[in-house]
Amino acid sequence: MxxxxxxxxxxxxALADALLRENTAVDLLxxxxxxxxxxxxxxxxxxxxxxxxxxxxxxxxxxxxVVVGPEAPLAxxxxxxxxxxxxxxxxxxxxxxxxxxxxxxxxxLMLAAGIPTAHAETHRRASEAKEAVRIRFGAxxxxxxxxxxxxxxxxxxxxxxxxYDAIDRILDARIFGEAGAECLVEQFxxxxxxxxxxxxxxxxxxxxxxxxxxxxxxxxxxxxNTGGMGAYTPVSLSxxxxxxxxxxxxxxxTLHALRKRGTPFTGLLYAGxxxxxxxxxxxxxxxxxxxxxxxxxxxxxTSSLLDPMLAVARGARIGSMPGFTWRAGAxxxxxxxxxxxxxxxxxxxxxxxxxxxxxxxxxxxxxSRAPGGQLQTSGGRVFAVTALADSFAAAQRASRxxxxxxxxxxxxxxxxxxxxxxxxxx
Ligand code: GLY
Numbered sequence: 292m293x294x295x296x297x298x299x300x301x302x303x304x305a306l307a308d309a310l311l312r313e314n315t316a317v318d319l320l321x322x323x324x325x326x327x328x329x330x331x332x333x334x335x336x337x338x339x340x341x342x343x344x345x346x347x348x349x350x351x352x353x354x355x356x357v358v359v360g361p362e363a364p365l366a367x368x369x370x371x372x373x374x375x376x377x378x379x380x381x382x383x384x385x386x387x388x389x390x391x392x393x394x395x396x397x398x399x400l401m402l403a404a405g406i407p408t409a410h411a412e413t414h415r416r417a418s419e420a421k422e423a424v425r426i427r428f429g430a431x432x433x434x435x436x437x438x439x440x441x442x443x444x445x446x447x448x449x450x451x452x453x454x455y456d457a458i459d460r461i462l463d464a465r466i467f468g469e470a471g472a473e474c475l476v477e478q479f480x481x482x483x484x485x486x487x488x489x490x491x492x493x494x495x496x497x498x499x500x501x502x503x504x505x506x507x508x509x510x511x512x513x514x515x516n517t518g519g520m521g522a523y524t525p526v527s528l529s530x531x532x533x534x535x536x537x538x539x540x541x542x543x544x545t546l547h548a549l550r551k552r553g554t555p556f557t558g559l560l561y562a563g564x565x566x567x568x569x570x571x572x573x574x575x576x577x578x579x580x581x582x583x584x585x586x587x588x589x590x591x592x593t594s595s596l597l598d599p600m601l602a603v604a605r606g607a608r609i610g611s612m613p614g615f616t617w618r619a620g621a622x623x624x625x626x627x628x629x630x631x632x633x634x635x636x637x638x639x640x641x642x643x644x645x646x647x648x649x650x651x652x653x654x655x656x657x658x659s660r661a662p663g664g665q666l667q668t669s670g671g672r673v674f675a676v677t678a679l680a681d682s683f684a685a686a687q688r689a690s691r692x693x694x695x696x697x698x699x700x701x702x703x704x705x706x707x708x709x710x711x712x713x714x715x716x717x
Contacts, residue, residue, distance in 0.1 A: 293318040297339040298360025301656035301675035302582035309589040327655025342372035379604035386554035390576040395437040404548040408573040411477035420458045423476045431479040438470025442518045482567040493555035495610035501529035502584035510707045517633045521708030522587040523623045586675040587624040621683040625694040630701030632671040642666045643698035652677040
């Protein structure tokens, strides 16, 4: 079984690790990959966002399956191009990936289908968006760029002035470029957030265990929003009844609405949920595995990842496949980031990486090799450090200690990943 994995982050390193641990006979090729992936698989320099280049590599290597990690190649139509050439690909088409790439379109789809989500309006003119805030929404309110904005397009505004400023920056100053041609003015929701992933063939779903992400840079959920500073699983709030409820009232009706629209979604559907006092509601959908939740979730998997992925990529149905199974205990992932992250990460710093037991997995994200071979920092989020243990407290401690032992100048990491779970467990 030869697999081409697209992407270069910690999520892709975790996917590579999971696929190879499941089946050592897998011949894994990653494009472009990263130095961590290069230790376990062959890597090839390639623009993963170029459908023609991806198809050429897949054909040249005669791969059996292409797994697409990030959203950008999906939005660029890589899966469409692979399917045209009958190459099995795990991930949605560009039209289906609009669940993530068009927040405006997805909000309209959810509201029309009666899927629980916050009320919102979409605007292209700043004056009309501000009027919506002033007259119909008030503060707090959420302002979102409709398109892809590297995880930074959602601005929670606590005052009217903050909302006006966010609208100006998105619609007029275009801080997110064309992703901000439309913005959503959205009702603020209260509750805890939960990330629930499901592998889907477009009709049926195989949900994974839920995780909780930590978006803010600093301990206590303070500081600027980031791509995610850590995650943990399982989340005790996520009971089997809750997952069943989300499946029945959110996942299946969304897939039905997407089929009806003519953009059936296959691959990994990521539901970002708010557990509100009125029940779970959708904050956002993503069209791919989450980062860093994947780095926490996949090491807990004890059943096959490859079988459902391959079935979906080949166009088979998964309704009769067994659900995923998980090891007991807990998994906590701490992201180690460069100084200056998220605004201006300072890179090029040499890294000293200690060795760890198998209960600690260090997934590379922003690393590269200097000409002499020295491992160095090359991005904002540098590593995702996952610890597995029999209890949440032990996993939290081990993840924090492992993150602290990774040596590079100015390394940043949170010491409180999973603090809500810690408070719940007492
Ligand atoms: N963890 C958030 C995301 O992957 O979008």
